[in-house]
Each structure stands twice: as C-alpha cells, then as structure tokens.
Amino acid sequence: MxxxxxxxxxxxxxxxxxxxxxxxxxxxxxxxxxxxxxxxxxxxxxxxxxxxxxxxxxxxxxxxxxxxxxxxxxxxxxxxxxxxxxxxxxxxxDYVGVGSVNICGEARHPPNIPNSHPPNQETSNSKQTKTSHQDLSEMPELGNFFDRTHELQTLTTSILQQNCRLITLTGISGIGKTSLAVQLVKQIKHEFEYAVWCTLDEFLTIDKFQSNLTQLFSQSENLDSSPTNQKRLPLIKYLQNHRCLIVLDDVHNLFCSGELAGKYKPEYEEYRSLFKQIEKLSHQSCFLLIGWEPPKEVPQLTSENTPIRSLQLTGLDTAAAREILRDKGLAEIDNCEALIHRYQGNPLWLKSVATLIQELGIGASEVLLDDTILLPEDLKDVLQQQFDRTSELEKQVLSLLATENQPVNFAKLLQNGQISSSDLLNALQSLSRRCWIEKQESLYTLSPVLRQYIKGL
Incomplete structure (x- = not known):
C-alpha cells in the first residue's frame, strides 16, 4: 500500500x-x-x-x-x-477484456469516493491548491504547544469561514499569543496564496513594511507569469488580487509608552490608515495583529456583521496547565490545581514559579501557605516591561485596586481617589484592553499575581 x-x-x-x-x-x-x-x-x-x-x-x-x-x-x-x-x-x-491490454471506456468511480483513479491511470500526488508563496522566516520556533482547541477553532472559523479581514489577538505577557498564532499558521497556511509573518520593531516604518510586502508579491508574480518589468501595485491591490494571510507580531511596538492603550507613536501613525483600509475596502485577505494591546480603533467587542474580530487570550485550563507542570516534574504535587489557579493558567508565570520551586526544592504546599505569591525575578522583569507602558493615570488606578482584596465597583474607586469620573472610565478601559484588570459584571479587580507585583513597587 x-x-x-x-x-x-x-x-x-x-x-x-x-x-x-x-x-x-x-x-x-x-x-x-x-x-x-x-x-x-x-x-x-x-x-x-x-x-x-x-x-x-x-x-x-x-x-x-x-x-x-x-x-x-x-x-x-x-x-x-x-x-x-x-x-x-x-x-x-471489470473493464479489462481477457487477453487485452486496453481498458475500454472510463473506470467507474465507486460510491462516495470522488475523483478516484485506477492504478494504471496517471495521477498527481499534489493537492489541487493555488501556488503558495510563504515568508515565515520571522515566525519563531516554539516548544510544546499546550491545548487551545477552542481558541484555534474560533480563529480558524473567523478567517476561513467568516472571511474576516482584520483580527487582533491580545493578552498579558506570557499568556501564549504567539504560540497560538504559530500553531494557527501551520494549520491554515496552505489555504492561502501568500502567508507572511512579520515581527514589528522600532525600525519597521510603514513605507518599509509595505515595500517588503509588495516586493514579495511582485517577485512571486514575476516567477509565476514570467514578465520581467512588471510594475509594483499598491499593497491593497495585491490583497484584492490574491488570498493572503499576514501576521504582525508585537504590534504594541507601534504604540506610545506612558499613554493610554493603543495610541500610535508619531512615526507609526500611518499604520492607522493601513488598518482602516484593510477593514473597509473589499479584499480576500486577512491581517492578524498580535500584541499586549490592540489599536484604539479596534473594539474589544465586535459584531458578526463586521469584518473584524478581537480575541483576548486568557489562561490555560487545568488539564493543559498540568502539562507545563509535568514538564517541570511537578504534575503530581499536592494542591496542583490551586497553584494553577493562583497563577491563572498563564504558561510563562507557571513555568517561572515551577522552575523556582524545582531549584529551591520547596513543596507546593509551602508555596500555597498564607496566600503566598512567589514572584521570581524573571517574572518581575517581564511584568515591568508591560507596566512601564502604562500612563500615570493607569498607575494610580492600579495602586487603588491593589489595596482592595475583593472586586470593587466604579463608585467605590471614584470615592477612594482623586480621579475624575471621565479619567477613571478611560483608565479602566485602557487597563482592560491591556489585560491588566479583570471585569466581573460591574466589578473590577486585579489578579493575585498583579496585585502582589503592584504592592511591591
């Protein structure tokens, strides 16, 4: 066979x-x-x-x-x-005569088996898909992928079935955004003519970004159709002429530090126009934006009637999180679920604290005494990077929330500080978009890890 x-x-x-x-x-x-x-x-x-x-x-x-x-x-x-x-x-x-080497007529296809070919008929082993051009050189090679079945299905449906043009994938440091996106690209890249992964950094201006993409498109078209002096088209034209999947990782690098979430740096303001163009103009491509915070113009709550989607990633479920602890030799420890819950199933946070437990030789039961929250130095460094991006107004609100052990409502926060209602609303919205606060109906709170980090500043 x-x-x-x-x-x-x-x-x-x-x-x-x-x-x-x-x-x-x-x-x-x-x-x-x-x-x-x-x-x-x-x-x-x-x-x-x-x-x-x-x-x-x-x-x-x-x-x-x-x-x-x-x-x-x-x-x-x-x-x-x-x-x-x-x-x-x-x-x-059935169609071959005795002593004959010729097949008379076409072979019948068996029921329910489309396009079946007899062994003597020449066939092609390649799938009947469009030519695929890929530039995934910047896509990271990651280790084990921990179960994100629901999130993968949500993104796949949004891209392949609902034909969404612009999708944001956000979440706090270490939650697994890039890992999820890598797995997604591996599974669906062959559905596109072009698949590109681009990591945004401080040097990638809009002109450079668009030039890189149009160069890839024009070179591929030249290879496919042979003309030697084809003129480059505007980027949107390529997105309309071809089915493209474009992943932009670390999109938060486009935005200012010390400001509310999603405010563009002056030199990157033109990305706003590009994203609006991708959303509004008709085309057959998809941009996936990955980062700590989304652009201001992309709402967290989107409608089925729009071509944009937002997915804010939360922690792994208990079964998947156990896989992380199993890698560290801690899967069978007592209070394993309590440890996962305390660190909210965040893969990076769990790896960090599990490494500390392993290196010090302490038990998880000791860690969980008196609501202890361990903050290894590598974890604090990661949180510091994201905390430094917040505005002074957001820092005030975080300090207020860190003093509360229970979720509080808007009125309580308004009473406890010297912040106007308008500023407080804007700060809460921004912190929510950065995934720094949790909202439970009309109540706001910090996770135990973030509360401990804020208190230690």
Missing amino acids: NLNEVLQMADEMVFAKTGQHLDNLQEAILRGTIQGEKYTKIAEEIHCNESYVRDVGSKLWPILSEELGEDVNKTNFRSAMERLQVSLFSNVV
Whole structure:
C-alpha cells in the first residue's frame, strides 16, 4: 500500500465532505496511523499536545467513515483503505477484456469516493491548491504547544469561514499569543496564496513594511507569469488580487509608552490608515495583529456583521496547565490545581514559579501557605516591561485596586481617589484592553499575581 496514494485518497474524501484539504496535523495523524504509531508518538513528532491531537483525530474519523461507508477509527483505518484499494482495482478489472491490454471506456468511480483513479491511470500526488508563496522566516520556533482547541477553532472559523479581514489577538505577557498564532499558521497556511509573518520593531516604518510586502508579491508574480518589468501595485491591490494571510507580531511596538492603550507613536501613525483600509475596502485577505494591546480603533467587542474580530487570550485550563507542570516534574504535587489557579493558567508565570520551586526544592504546599505569591525575578522583569507602558493615570488606578482584596465597583474607586469620573472610565478601559484588570459584571479587580507585583513597587 503506497503511503502517498492513501493520503491523497483521504485528502480527496475530506475535501469532498468539507471543502477543505487535509491540514498538516490531520495528515500527520493519518501518516502515523498507517505506520502503526500511537497518538503519543504522533504528538511527539510534531511537537503538539497529545490531547489536542486526539481531539483532531476524533473529528477526522467520522468524516472518513461517511465517505467510505463504514465505521472507521484509528484501529481499522489502514485495513479500510486496503479494502478501498481492492475495490478500486476490481472496478478497473471489470473493464479489462481477457487477453487485452486496453481498458475500454472510463473506470467507474465507486460510491462516495470522488475523483478516484485506477492504478494504471496517471495521477498527481499534489493537492489541487493555488501556488503558495510563504515568508515565515520571522515566525519563531516554539516548544510544546499546550491545548487551545477552542481558541484555534474560533480563529480558524473567523478567517476561513467568516472571511474576516482584520483580527487582533491580545493578552498579558506570557499568556501564549504567539504560540497560538504559530500553531494557527501551520494549520491554515496552505489555504492561502501568500502567508507572511512579520515581527514589528522600532525600525519597521510603514513605507518599509509595505515595500517588503509588495516586493514579495511582485517577485512571486514575476516567477509565476514570467514578465520581467512588471510594475509594483499598491499593497491593497495585491490583497484584492490574491488570498493572503499576514501576521504582525508585537504590534504594541507601534504604540506610545506612558499613554493610554493603543495610541500610535508619531512615526507609526500611518499604520492607522493601513488598518482602516484593510477593514473597509473589499479584499480576500486577512491581517492578524498580535500584541499586549490592540489599536484604539479596534473594539474589544465586535459584531458578526463586521469584518473584524478581537480575541483576548486568557489562561490555560487545568488539564493543559498540568502539562507545563509535568514538564517541570511537578504534575503530581499536592494542591496542583490551586497553584494553577493562583497563577491563572498563564504558561510563562507557571513555568517561572515551577522552575523556582524545582531549584529551591520547596513543596507546593509551602508555596500555597498564607496566600503566598512567589514572584521570581524573571517574572518581575517581564511584568515591568508591560507596566512601564502604562500612563500615570493607569498607575494610580492600579495602586487603588491593589489595596482592595475583593472586586470593587466604579463608585467605590471614584470615592477612594482623586480621579475624575471621565479619567477613571478611560483608565479602566485602557487597563482592560491591556489585560491588566479583570471585569466581573460591574466589578473590577486585579489578579493575585498583579496585585502582589503592584504592592511591591
């Protein structure tokens, strides 16, 4: 049984049912299954969380079952495909005369198997997708990916099904924004003609950014169509002519420190016009903006009727967070869930405190005594970077919230400080967009880690 032929047939079946080709993870699951590998081994080979691999597999088998007309699972997938090949071969033999080397007429396609080809018919192993041009050289290589099934599905749906043009992915330091985006790009990049990852820094002006992209587009078009002196088009024209996925990481570098969230630095003000153009003009591409804070013009709450979406990332669930502690040898400690809850399932925070516990040889039960919050120096450094970006007004509000052990409402905050109601509302909105405060109905609070950090300043 030829592995590539099996994968091609499986791809055709999935495409016939869903309208989408196998993504990298689905293909890895089928490849590993054919080779007799367990989910654990497959997850290790592709550096992915095992529970997520199992979840993707569980959704893949029913699709193949319906197309094959029998109940297919990981155990019998190989034998089911072998039976399919025998069936296909039999259909070809039915058309071959005794002693003849010619096939009379076209082979019949078996039920539910689109575009099937007999073994003697020349076939192409490549998927029928558009030419893909990628510049992912700035996309980081990350370690284990911890389960974000819901968030991945939300982003995938927004991009591939709802055709959103502008998406912001925000969250506090270490929450896993870039890791999620990397996993997303790996899974959906083949749905686009162009996939580009760009990390924004202090040197990337709007002119340089647009020049880099249009150069990539024009060079690729020259390679595909052969003209040697094609004139470069405005960026929006390329986005309209081609299906593009553009990821901008560290988008907060466009904004001022010491100001409310999302205020552009003077030299980056033209990015505002670019983002508005991407949102308003009709095109078939998507920009994904990743950072500590979104642009001011992108609301946190968006409507299904708009081409923009916002996803503010929160901590991992307990099962996924345990994977982090397991890597540090702490998964089976007492009060494991309490430790995860205290550090809000933040991957970076958990790694930092787990390393400290491991190096000092102290027990988690000791750490959890008297509501102790450990703040290792590396964690404080990370928080300091983001705290330094806040305005003086926001710092005042954070100081007020740090004195409150319970969530408080707007009226209580107004009574406790020398801040006008208008300034207080603006500061709360900005801190919420930076993910520094939590809102529970009409109440505001700080997480235990951030409260401890603010008190220690």
